[in-house]
Amino acid sequence: MRRDEVLQTLAKHRTNELVLTTMSVAQEWPAFSQSDYDFNALGTGMGHLPDMGLGLAVACPDRKVLILNGDGSMLMNLGVLVSIAHTAPRNLILFVFENEIYEVTGGQPIPGRGRANFAAMAKGAGFAHTFEFAELSAFDKELPNILKLDGPAFVTVHAGSSGKPLSTKALPVKAAARALRDALTRVQR
Amino acid sequence: MLQPKTIIEQLKKCGITHVVWLPDSESKFMYDAMQAEKDLGFIPVCREGEAFAVASGLWMGGKTPVILIQNTGLFESGDVLRGTALGLELPLLMMIGYRGYMEMKAGKQPFDTAAVYTEPILNTWGIPFHHIETDADTPKIAEAFKQAQEISRPVAALICVEYNE
Numbered sequence: 001m002r003r004d005e006v007l008q009t010l011a012k013h014r015t016n017e018l019v020l021t022t023m024s025v026a027q028e029w030p031a032f033s034q035s036d037y038d039f040n041a042l043g044t045g046m047g048h049l050p051d052m053g054l055g056l057a058v059a060c061p062d063r064k065v066l067i068l069n070g071d072g073s074m075l076m077n078l079g080v081l082v083s084i085a086h087t088a089p090r091n092l093i094l095f096v097f098e099n100e101i102y103e104v105t106g107g108q109p110i111p112g113r114g115r116a117n118f119a120a121m122a123k124g125a126g127f128a129h130t131f132e133f134a135e136l137s138a139f140d141k142e143l144p145n146i147l148k149l150d151g152p153a154f155v156t157v158h159a160g161s162s163g164k165p166l167s168t169k170a171l172p173v174k175a176a177a178r179a180l181r182d183a184l185t186r187v188q189r
Numbered sequence: 190m191l192q193p194k195t196i197i198e199q200l201k202k203c204g205i206t207h208v209v210w211l212p213d214s215e216s217k218f219m220y221d222a223m224q225a226e227k228d229l230g231f232i233p234v235c236r237e238g239e240a241f242a243v244a245s246g247l248w249m250g251g252k253t254p255v256i257l258i259q260n261t262g263l264f265e266s267g268d269v270l271r272g273t274a275l276g277l278e279l280p281l282l283m284m285i286g287y288r289g290y291m292e293m294k295a296g297k298q299p300f301d302t303a304a305v306y307t308e309p310i311l312n313t314w315g316i317p318f319h320h321i322e323t324d325a326d327t328p329k330i331a332e333a334f335k336q337a338q339e340i341s342r343p344v345a346a347l348i349c350v351e352y353n354e
Contacts, residue, residue, distance in 0.1 A: 039249070044276060045269030048242035051234070052273070055246020055254070058207065058232065079235030083243075087232055177249055177277045185251040 001136045003097060004162035007032050009136065010066075010095075013143045017064040018056060018180075022049040024103050024161075025068045030168040036183040037063075040170045047076025050084060050094055057089035057152075060184060064091045064147060071098040072110050074118060084152050085126030092152040094122070097159050122154035129153040191350050192324055193222035196284075199330040200229070203282065206252040207232055209240045213259030213286040214351065237262025238269040244281055245273040255334075259286040260307040260347075274343040275314065281343040282334045283316075290320075290349040311345055318345035 003024065010019075011032035018037045021029045026040040041049055053067035074096050084092060100113045119130040129149055133139040139157060146153060171179065196219065200208070207230035212220055223231060230252075234240050237258040244254040263270070263285055274281050289304030299305065311318050317336060319329040330346050337344040 043272055044245070045238070045242065045272030048238065048269045048273065051239040051242030051269075052246040052249075054232070054239075055209075055243040055248075055252075056250045057246070058230065058243075059247045059250020059252045077236075077239070080239055083232075083234045083239055173272075174277050177245070181249045181251065184249065 001134065001139070001157065001159040002161065002163050003099070003159045004028065004031075004164070004166060005136050006097070006139065006157050006159045009140050009143065010068075013147060014066070017066050017147070018060065019066045019068065020049055020053050020056070021068045022046075022073055023070045025070065025097060026170060027168060028162060028166040029068065030170060031166045036179065039176055039180045041173060041176070042170055043173055047073050048080075049073065050077065050080045053092060053094065054080070054084050054087060054089065057092040058087065061089070061091055064093065065089070067092070067094045069094060069096050070103075071096055071100065071118065072102045075110060075112070075116075078121060081122050081125035081127070081154075085122075088126075088128070088152055090150040090152070093146065093149075093155065094127075094152065095155045095157060098156050099158075099160050103161060119154060119156045127152050127154045130155075132156040132158070134158040190323055191321065191327075191348070193219045195324045195327045196330065197222060197226060197229075199327050200255060202331050203255075203334040204253050205255045205282070205334075206230060207244075207247050207254040208257055209234060209243045209247070209254055210257035211235070211237050211240065211259075211262060213262070214288065216257065216286055216348070217351070219257070236265065238266040241266055241269045241273045241281075245277055245279060248277075248279055248281070255282045255284060257284045257286075260288050260303050264303075264306065264310065270314065270343075278341045279343060280337040280341050282330070282337055283343050283345045284330070285318075285345050285347050287320075287347040287349045290347070294349075307347070316343050316345055318347050320347050320349050322349045
């Protein structure tokens, strides 16, 4: 699978879920989605997107929160798998895009490449559901069911780089965070 | 004497909705007292840096979190503090257990260097702070919260002693 194919599939099935992205995905997701309920986090502290998603999921229990993390970012903060499983928000789905390299720094292999298994770690941490996809057709078929699950759920997608450059101009993170807060609290008002 | 009850009263006064925390040696009695509070959400984390990101998510979702960690965890949290609480200009009340403060204040050699670096680190980050040593200091917690709202930045309440029953 290529990352752009996965993102396109995700955008096709996404309805009103909050979507949080980071690193390469944060630069590419805006090519598929321009929603008030997207948060493309660049520079918020590498590895900490799942924790932000945990806070959002607790704050907004009536909305699904989709966290699109990278494998290198996940490795930086594996303890958060346990934190999420402990609080266990039913509306949280954590995706890890596994390409086995640090893509933005030149393609160096991540530690544990070919040996570490993220879905197994999430299961061991106590996630209610874990999935792993390497084929786009299977991902496309199962995703609607996954989006309906009571979570927390964890999904590894084995996806290489996108087929073409998709760099887009993301909002500065402060503006993006405030825009999302405004959109969510406007709904609550 | 610093009683959890008076701290919790201050948090309620501020409209705090969630406490994100990792236990430390200053906060055992606070932990017990908070567990009994039904009006506060309680989110434990595995490492202190997570607390800043969880608080950011809660804030984006319209909630009013406080974080409760030790100064040692503050040191660990540098990049995520930079990227979230400071980067998002979060009006966040941080309650920080100040390990080693009383020894340092008494002119004794602290157990380790945690106390030595606490205030210099906060000054470097540009984070205002207030010392909480007794129940008489607890109104400073609400003041710190109000200050955080006014300057749209994190403000620290340094818990200088262990809580007592």
